[in-house]
Amino acid sequence: MSPTAIRVRGLRKSYGELEAVKGIDLDVAEGRVFALLGPNGAGKTTIVEILEGYRNRSAGEVSVLGSDPRDAEALFRRRVGIVLQSTGVEPYLTVSELIEQFRGYYPDPRPLDETIELVGLTAKRNDRVKRLSGGQQRRLDVALGLAGNPDLLFLDEPTTGFDPGARRDAWQMIRNLRELGVTVFLTTHYMDEAQSLADEVAILVDGRIAAQGPPAILTSGKQTRIRFRLPEGTPPPGGSTVAGDAFEIHADEPTRELHELTSWAVERGVELDQLTVSHASLEDVYLELTQPENGGGR
C-alpha cells in the first residue's frame, strides 16, 4: 500500500440547518487517480473545496499531503494544483504568458514548454486567452493547475462541455499525469470517464458515500445484461423484461442463460435483432444508487 495523499475521517459540513456532507471517510493513495461521483447537489464541490482549503468543515479530520488544508499554509499551496469548475483569467494575456505568470508563484515550477505540451496547447501558445475555444480554455485551466509541478492535482469536472474528441485527449492527458506520479482527485458527472480513468471511485449520494472502490470491484457481482429485439408480435421468452423497444435478461449465469435464449430463438426460427451481452458498467451501479425509484438520492 503506497502512502496516503488524502485521508478524511468523519467529515461533516453544515450550511445553517442543512447538512450537506454527513460524515464521510476517504483514503486516496499517492500516485492514484481518484474519482468522486455523484448527482448535482450531492455535496461533491463542498467536499473538494474543503480538501482544497477554500471552505471550513463543521466536523471531522482532514489530512491532505500531511497538512490540514484549513490552515492552507504556503507549503500546502506549493504542492497542490487546483482546477476549479469555473474560473477566470486575464483575457488579454497569451497562453504562455499566463502559464509563466503562474509558474512564478511556485518555488519549483514545471518547465513552461513541458506544461504547454502536457495539455496540448503548443499550437496555441502565443494566442490570447480571448481567442481560445471553450475546450482550449479548459485545458489552459489545467495547465495553470499544473504550472507549479504539484504532487496532487484537483480536477473539478475537467471535461464538462467537451466534444468527444477533446474528452479523449483530456483523458490521455490525465493518464500522462498519472504516469508522472501525480495524484489526481477528480470529480465528474461522466461515468465512462471515471470507469476509464480512475483507480478508485467513490459515489456520493445525499452527502454520504454510497459505494467506494476500484470500478472493477464495484461492478463485479452485478448481473450481466442480455439485450435483444424481437419481430413484432412475437411473445418474449420467460425471464425477460421490457426495456424500451427491446427486451432484457439480467443474468446471474450469463453463459447458461444466453444459451437458453439462443436455443429458444433457434427452435422458433426467430432472429434476435441487435443482440448484445454486456457486463454491468459503473453507470449501472451509479444509477442503481442514485435514482430515487431504487431508493437512492432521497
Added chain:
Amino acid sequence: MSGLALALRQVRYENLAFWRNPAAAFFTFAFPLMFLVIFNLAFGNEPIRIEGGRTVRFSTFIIPAIITLSIVNTQYTNIAMRIVFGRDGGLLKRVRGTPLPAWSFVLGTIAHATLLGLLLVVITIAAGALFYGVDVPTTTLPALVVTLIVAAAGYSALGLAITTVIPNADAAPAIVNFSILPLYFLSNVFIRIEDPPAWLDFIRELFPIIHTVRAVEAAFSPLTSGSGLRLGDLAFIALWGVAGAVIAARFFSWEPRL
C-alpha cells in the same frame, strides 16, 4: 521569491494586460484630458481674480479638480471594478489557490493602479501647461507628490472597501458611481460651490474628496507660501484610507458573493 518580489511581478502582468486592451487604456487616459478640454471650452481660459487681488488662469484654477478626478478614478473606481470583476469571474479564487500571498496580490493591484494614476496626473499637467498655460508647481512640487501618494493609498483602500458591499459585477458600476458622483458635485470637482449653506458644507467636509481638491490646490495656488503641504487635509484622507483598509481586511471576499 519574496512577497514583495511577487507583488512587483504582479504589477508587470497587470501592466501587460492593461495595455493589451487598447480601448480601455485609451479612455482611461482620455478621461481627464477630456475634462481639461471641456472645462476650458465651457468657461474660457481667462485670468480670474482670486483672493488678495491676484489673478490666475482658469486652467490653473481647475487643474486640481481634474487631478483629483484622475486619482479617484484610477484608484477608487478602477480598483473596485477590477476586484469585483475578478471576484465574479473566478480570477481571485484561482489566485487564492496558489502560494501567492494575498497581500502580494493586493499590493500588486494597488501599485499598478497608482503608477497609472501618477502617469495620468503627469500627462494632465503636461497637457495643461502645453496647451492652456497651467502654472506647473515648483517649490510646492514635493508637497504635490506627497499629496498624490497619500491620496493614491487612501482611495485604493477605499476601492477595496467598497467591494465588500458590491454583491456582483453587474451592480458594480452603479454602486461605485452612486458612491462617488454626488461627492464630485458637492466637493468642487465638477462645479464650484462657493459659500455653501452650512449643512452642505458640513456634509462635504466629512468626505475625503474636498480635502483632496484642497490639498492639490495648495500646490497650484499662487497664494500658497511655504511648502504647500496641507497636513490636516492629508491626515483626513489618510484616516478615511485606514478606515477603508480595516473594512477591506475584515470583510474582503475572494469568491463571488451568493
